[in-house]
Amino acid sequence: MTSSAPEDEKPMQQTVMQPMAQEPAVKQPAVMASPKMLERDAAASPVPETESEVVFSLDDLSVSYGGNVAIEGVTFDVRAREITALIGPSGCGKSTLLRSLNRMNDLIVGAKVHGSLTYHGVDLYGPKVDPVEVRRRVGMVFQKPNPFPKSIFDNVAFGPKLLGKRRGLDDIVEAALTRAALWDEVKDKLKESAFTLSGGQQQRLCIARCIAVEPDVILMDEPCSALDPIATAKIEDLMEQLKREYTIVIVTHNMQQAARASDRTAFITTDVGDEGTRIGRLVEFDETSKLFTQPTDSRTEGYITGRFG
Ligand SMILES: Nc1ncnc2c1ncn2[C@@H]1O[C@H](COP(=O)(O)OP(=O)(O)OP(=O)(O)O)[C@@H](O)[C@H]1O
Ligand SMILES: [Mg+2]
Numbered sequence: 001m002t003s004s005a006p007e008d009e010k011p012m013q014q015t016v017m018q019p020m021a022q023e024p025a026v027k028q029p030a031v032m033a034s035p036k037m038l039e040r041d042a043a044a045s046p047v048p049e050t051e052s053e054v055v056f057s058l059d060d061l062s063v064s065y066g067g068n069v070a071i072e073g074v075t076f077d078v079r080a081r082e083i084t085a086l087i088g089p090s091g092c093g094k095s096t097l098l099r100s101l102n103r104m105n106d107l108i109v110g111a112k113v114h115g116s117l118t119y120h121g122v123d124l125y126g127p128k129v130d131p132v133e134v135r136r137r138v139g140m141v142f143q144k145p146n147p148f149p150k151s152i153f154d155n156v157a158f159g160p161k162l163l164g165k166r167r168g169l170d171d172i173v174e175a176a177l178t179r180a181a182l183w184d185e186v187k188d189k190l191k192e193s194a195f196t197l198s199g200g201q202q203q204r205l206c207i208a209r210c211i212a213v214e215p216d217v218i219l220m221d222e223p224c225s226a227l228d229p230i231a232t233a234k235i236e237d238l239m240e241q242l243k244r245e246y247t248i249v250i251v252t253h254n255m256q257q258a259a260r261a262s263d264r265t266a267f268i269t270t271d272v273g274d275e276g277t278r279i280g281r282l283v284e285f286d287e288t289s290k291l292f293t294q295p296t297d298s299r300t301e302g303y304i305t306g307r308f309g
Pocket of ligand 1: 088108
């Protein structure tokens with residue numbers, strides 16, 4: 001399976017929030033995907049949750065840019081309502097891997113994904129899968145809070161409005177801000193610019209904006225790296241709340257954060273070839289408690305104890 005960036009894709013932020021032509025499905029604890037559901041305009045039909053259901057299954061996944069392999073041979077499963085952490089030294093391909101989970105690499109010209117990646121059993125890169133619908137179901141929060149230059153209310157209402165929601169926006173916005181643990185702090189100033197918020201509040205607003213379109217999965221790429229310890233602790237508490245309803249995959253450089261907040265951890269490192277080629281490879285994937293106390297690979301131990309990376 002190969003995917004390359006279509007020439008006519010729109011810029012990342014616009015595309016993330018692209019509409020389906022219908023209202024989003026009512027939030028269910030676990031939303032299974034069928035090939036049909038990921039097609040454009042497809043109807044969501046939630047099915048009952050299963051314990052530890054596999055959401056993403058990666059098998060020998062590789063991503064290259066313009067023919068240069070950035071990361072290869074990645075095999076692991078991401079399970080429902082767990083927090084999966086991706087750790088490893090700078091440049092090993094954590095963001096690249098994260099972006100492959102919601103087809104954001106499609107937006108990078110020259111990016112290609114090889115291997116197998118299924119989402120609820122559906123080939124995520126299958127010909128009938130609509131990347132826009134994928135990005136609604138699999139939302140993303142970035143390293144630097146990136147609210148739109150709009151009011152707090154309009155930031156959260158943005159996605160639902162694009163999805164065609166006209167009624168009930170007040171309730172949707174309140175519910176999303178409440179789930180993002182921000183409602184009490186902003187309920188009296190919803191019409192003020194999002195830029196009047198602190199960095200930590202802006203990041204929670206971005207999380208609210210993400211969950212307002214009822215995703216199934218939230219991807220977070222170093223969501224706390226621009227925040228102070230108190231704001232970081234709030235996001236970590238929030239992640240703990242959110243994982244009751246959502247599956248979370250987080251990239252972090254913060255070992256304590258990975259150890260504290262995640263259920264399973266993937267440690268990736270960079271192999272340097274004879275000719276200086278640098279390729280990211282998965283070294284170890286395990287339950288976080290095991291990986292941080294009894295890693296099976298000496299490279300994992302070296303990294304988590306700060307001896308390299
Ligand atoms: N848009 C791109 N075009 C070309 N190469 C890229 C692109 N993005 C990343 N790469 C390359 O892919 C490799 C992995 O980069 P990536 O950003 O995924 O690493 P990372 O683990 O997230 O690093 P960091 O911890 O510094 O954020 C690097 O060699 C990088 O140069
Ligand atoms: Mg990165």
